Amino acid sequence: MKIGNKIKKIRELKNYTQEFMANELSMSISNYSKIERDEISITLDRLDEIANVLKMKFQDILAFDEKNVFNFINSPHSQGYINNLYANNNNADNILNEIFTRLNLIEKKLSK
Secondary structure (H helix, E strand, O other), X not given: OXXXXXXXXXXXXOOOOHHHHXXXXXXXXXXXXXXXXXXXXXXXXXXXXXXXXXXXXXXXXXXXXXXXXXXXXXOOOOOOOOXXXXXXXXHHHHHHHHHHHHHHHHHHHHHO
């Protein structure tokens, strides 16, 4: 699953609209929808901003797999949306942190 589709699925699970996301990210709805359709690339910084709006870590967006989503409608904390759980992603978090640290360094070197 591509990153834009993952963002879209998570947004829908949280009952957020594209308009809400675009407003929170200070961008047009049109440009935000292009992110979800994978028509434009997003930077690591933008991915982190999206993750913050979705109240999660960017690593969780990257690790998102709709097959591992559990519905906790009876949970007192669900507040009308589905909570996302990811099994065994502690090691994945460490690996992804290392990858993104290195990618950020490369991105900084290239932008000079």
